[in-house]
Amino acid sequence: MIGAGIAKGMAVTLRNFVGSYLEEDRLTTVQYPEERNPLPENYRNFPILIFDGNDPHAGLRCVACKICEKECPPQCIYITKSEDKKPDYMGKPQFYPAVFDIDISVCMSCQICVEVCPFEAIKMDKEFELSKRERFNALLERKEQLAKSNEYYHHIHPVEAAQVDKNLAEAAAAAEAKKKAAAAATTAKASSVGDAVSVPGKPAASPTAQSLGSTSSPGVSPPAAN
Amino acid sequence: METLEQIKKRIEAAVPGAKIDIVNNGSPSAQHSLKIDNEHARDVARFLRDDPALRFDFCSNVTGVDWLDRVIKKTVKTKQVVDGVEKDVDLTSEEKIPGYLEAVYHLFSIAHKHGPVIIRMQTGRANAQLSSLTPIWRSAELQEREIFDLYGIKFEGHPDLRRILMWDEFEDFPMRKDYRPPDDFEWEPTPHDDVLERAKQHYPARPTETELKPS
Amino acid sequence: MSATSSQELEQAPPRMSSRLEGELMEVSLGPQHPSTHGVFRMNVALEGEIVRKLKPVFGYLHRNHEQIGESAGYLQAMPYTDRLDYFCSMTNNWAYALSVEKLAGIEVPERAEYLRIILAELTRLQNHTSLLGFLLSDMGAWGTPLMYAFREREKILDLFESLSGARMMCDYMRFGGCRVDANDDWIAGAKKIVDLFPKFLDEFEDLILQNEIVIARTQHVGKLSPELAISAGITGPMLRASGVNYDIRKIDKYGFYPRFKFRVPLGDHGDTYDRLMMRALEMRESLSILQQAFAQIQPGPVMNPKVKIRAFKPPVGEAYGRIEAPKGELGFYLISDGSANPYRYRVRPPSFINLTILEDMCLGHTVADVMVILGSIDIVMGEVDR
Ligand code: SF4
Numbered sequence: 001m002i003g004a005g006i007a008k009g010m011a012v013t014l015r016n017f018v019g020s021y022l023e024e025d026r027l028t029t030v031q032y033p034e035e036r037n038p039l040p041e042n043y044r045n046f047p048i049l050i051f052d053g054n055d056p057h058a059g060l061r062c063v064a065c066k067i068c069e070k071e072c073p074p075q076c077i078y079i080t081k082s083e084d085k086k087p088d089y090m091g092k093p094q095f096y097p098a099v100f101d102i103d104i105s106v107c108m109s110c111q112i113c114v115e116v117c118p119f120e121a122i123k124m125d126k127e128f129e130l131s132k133r134e135r136f137n138a139l140l141e142r143k144e145q146l147a148k149s150n151e152y153y154h155h156i157h158p159v160e161a162a163q164v165d166k167n168l169a170e171a172a173a174a175a176e177a178k179k180k181a182a183a184a185a186t187t188a189k190a191s192s193v194g195d196a197v198s199v200p201g202k203p204a205a206s207p208t209a210q211s212l213g214s215t216s217s218p219g220v221s222p223p224a225a226n
Numbered sequence: 227m228e229t230l231e232q233i234k235k236r237i238e239a240a241v242p243g244a245k246i247d248i249v250n251n252g253s254p255s256a257q258h259s260l261k262i263d264n265e266h267a268r269d270v271a272r273f274l275r276d277d278p279a280l281r282f283d284f285c286s287n288v289t290g291v292d293w294l295d296r297v298i299k300k301t302v303k304t305k306q307v308v309d310g311v312e313k314d315v316d317l318t319s320e321e322k323i324p325g326y327l328e329a330v331y332h333l334f335s336i337a338h339k340h341g342p343v344i345i346r347m348q349t350g351r352a353n354a355q356l357s358s359l360t361p362i363w364r365s366a367e368l369q370e371r372e373i374f375d376l377y378g379i380k381f382e383g384h385p386d387l388r389r390i391l392m393w394d395e396f397e398d399f400p401m402r403k404d405y406r407p408p409d410d411f412e413w414e415p416t417p418h419d420d421v422l423e424r425a426k427q428h429y430p431a432r433p434t435e436t437e438l439k440p441s
Numbered sequence: 442m443s444a445t446s447s448q449e450l451e452q453a454p455p456r457m458s459s460r461l462e463g464e465l466m467e468v469s470l471g472p473q474h475p476s477t478h479g480v481f482r483m484n485v486a487l488e489g490e491i492v493r494k495l496k497p498v499f500g501y502l503h504r505n506h507e508q509i510g511e512s513a514g515y516l517q518a519m520p521y522t523d524r525l526d527y528f529c530s531m532t533n534n535w536a537y538a539l540s541v542e543k544l545a546g547i548e549v550p551e552r553a554e555y556l557r558i559i560l561a562e563l564t565r566l567q568n569h570t571s572l573l574g575f576l577l578s579d580m581g582a583w584g585t586p587l588m589y590a591f592r593e594r595e596k597i598l599d600l601f602e603s604l605s606g607a608r609m610m611c612d613y614m615r616f617g618g619c620r621v622d623a624n625d626d627w628i629a630g631a632k633k634i635v636d637l638f639p640k641f642l643d644e645f646e647d648l649i650l651q652n653e654i655v656i657a658r659t660q661h662v663g664k665l666s667p668e669l670a671i672s673a674g675i676t677g678p679m680l681r682a683s684g685v686n687y688d689i690r691k692i693d694k695y696g697f698y699p700r701f702k703f704r705v706p707l708g709d710h711g712d713t714y715d716r717l718m719m720r721a722l723e724m725r726e727s728l729s730i731l732q733q734a735f736a737q738i739q740p741g742p743v744m745n746p747k748v749k750i751r752a753f754k755p756p757v758g759e760a761y762g763r764i765e766a767p768k769g770e771l772g773f774y775l776i777s778d779g780s781a782n783p784y785r786y787r788v789r790p791p792s793f794i795n796l797t798i799l800e801d802m803c804l805g806h807t808v809a810d811v812m813v814i815l816g817s818i819d820i821v822m823g824e825v826d827r
């Protein structure tokens with residue numbers, strides 16, 4: 001019978017129409033500015049720089065190693081290394097970025113900068129309402145706008161941030177333990193130096209020099225470029 | 227599927243005069259290819275398509291590659307007698323390979339479900355010209371047009387050889403390795419001072435337009 | 442070749458008598474046309490309403506993707522592949538990752554392979570759903586079916602978002618595995634959506650497949666013979682709608698597809714209706730693959746630890762890797778000269794090559810049919826123009 005297929009289709013339309021008032025999985029629209037769907041944990045938008053503590057300058061984790069600048073596919077990161085050094089979260093003096101700009105009109109939210117950063121310094125934001133009134137300067141995010149506290153990071157990515165904190169704490173503990181071991185070795189060596197036969201020309205063979213010279217620790221490996 | 231050596235032998239028997247070389251591929255993919263000469267390309271292609279044991283009826287991917295002039299340095303260790311003492315000496319030989327353009331065809335067989343066999347054809351960078359395989363495989367139609375557009379290889383016997391992605395008035399071939407984008411996309415040559423300076427540095431290095439133009 | 446086939450079609454009597462017999466009018470369809478799926482233009486010569494000549498015009502979205510790929514490194518090219526066919530970024534990622542893995546001989550952990558299959562089949566589901574919606578919208582069923590399709594598609598995109606961080610530009614796979622692991626909640630959520638999907642499919646099939654208008658608009662429209670389809674390099678659902686049994690998942694046995702049981706649907710007539718049905722049937726098979734994958738997936742690592750993502754330098758050589766993307770054979774041809782970026786980076790775009798025979802399919806049909814035929818090819822301009 002001609003028209004039966006159309007009638008069948010119309011029945012589907014009717015079911016959907018009625019269902020959109022009653023059934024949970026047909027009720028899909030939300031009235032956006034008033035109502036919002038929660039963003040998933042992994043949602044990413046544009047990069048931010050994480051700092052520990054309260055001071056964005058003192059706590060900034062970024063050490064201006066420029067790896068992210070090199071790896072960013074559209075080359076939208078611009079970094080200038082500082083002249084002086086400031087202590088990082090482990091107390092080691094490190095460089096910091098004097099200038100750190102990201103052109104978010106070019107950034108394509110690919111997350112490669114986050115993946116390659118060896119210092120857990122750059123992470124992805126979840127802020128998506130970013131309309132600006134100007135095309136050029138407003139879309140160039142400066143270090144001041146990019147710096148976000150670790151609490152904010154915990155707020156937007158709770159699971160990931162907890163993992164990062166754990167890794168960093170482990171790395172710091174490992175570094176601490178190493179330092180202690182090295183110090184112990186130094187004292188041990190100092191006490192036993194009288195009867196030990198030292199190998200001339202091979203000072204690197206002593207455990208002290210090796211463990212002090214290497215800063216590598218699990219989770220936080222130093223960049224090759226630095 | 228037959229090995230490339232067998233295919234090569236059979237092509238040489240079927241198409242008299244065809245020059246076939248096997249190009250080795252050192253990567254773990256081990257997709258070696260056949261280099262065929264331009265004069266017999268269409269006959270070889272027809273043989274590959276129609277031979278009952280091969281039946282490469284599906285030409286999947288057609289693309290161009292630009293190779294600039296290269297120097298391959300080979301170091302060979304030899305023993306030589308220097309001042310009466312035998313010594314290991316590294317002999318460095320340099321081989322100059324003039325630049326060329328290449329068209330690469332990836333063939334599969336839908337009838338026998340095997341493949342790929344890769345064939346490639348080479349031509350000089352000036353006056354680049356190859357015979358079109360569109361009469362054999364229709365799928366090459368748009369892809370050869372794309373090669374013509376981006377690499378500037380003229381395909382003889384192509385039914386409708388026009389620019390495809392760039393606009394018709396565009397001169398130059400953007401996928402060639404020595405292509406320089408215009409210093410200012412809106413005005414060329416550009417009126418701005420610093421851009422003009424940059425342009426001056428760039429333009430002498432470019433090959434002249436008549437050199438690049440096919441035909 | 443196009444000349445002979447167009448002559449044949451010209452000899453066939455036109456389906457409608459036209460008033461302007463013998464007089465050709467040139468019309469430019471597009472580039473800004475709601476039914477050209479992006480910025481695509483066709484120069485059409487019309488006799489009355491009958492198409493006598495059709496020349497597609499490309500390049501409005503051309504950005505020389507291949508050159509960008511050659512100037513970026515191997516890792517840097519990955520997020521750019523998302524932008525090819527922006528409906529199916531997961532399969533684009535996979536095709537590229539597969540080619541690099543072939544080029545460098547990289548192994549992929551088992552769980553990553555399963556995740557890839559799950560994501561590729563989910564991509565196929567959402568691509569085909571939205572295609573059906575668009576196709577109906579091209580036929581004049583404005584809005585309603587498209588909105589139903591988008592409602593379901595959105596659920597799958599939400600899954601992608603919660604796994605990779607973005608709905609469409611996923612940038613999820615890496616050579617040697619996947620970027621992040623999926624947790625159990627994600628798998629459970631995906632399973633729930635897959636369980637509910639057949640209900641939607643039944644409903645959607647009720648809505649369209651017996652509809653007399655759909656049948657009248659699609660059956661015997663835009664026929665494609667298997668011989669021409671093979672010669673023109675048509676791949677994917679379009680090739681199978683013409684009755685050619687060629688599915689790269691079965692032929693190349695990439696990934697873990699040999700471990701799955703699924704059938705390859707085939708069409709009989711190669712017309713637009715078959716192409717439409719093909720998508721509906723393929724979705725059913727995808728659902729069965731997904732169910733098997735959820736049953737088989739085991740915990741484990743998702744990334745090969747030996748692969749260096751940064752400063753990745755494959756050995757000198759070349760490789761062509763291809764997968765069955767929702768639109769057809771998506772291949773990447775890479776030549777490495779041993780440096781950190783590919784010497785040649787080529788994308789074999791299925792929707793571009795599937796457009797080769799657009800003219801052959803449209804000759805002798807009306808302008809309104811051209812839109813339906815174009816819709817059934819399933820093109821995305823980001824991939825056509827690259
Ligand atoms: S890679 Fe990390 S530490 Fe290095 S410059 Fe970038 S954000 Fe800073």
Ligand code: SF4
Binds near residue numbers: 047071111
């Ligand atoms: S997200 Fe990607 S594009 Fe954006 S700054 Fe990071 S690396 Fe660059």
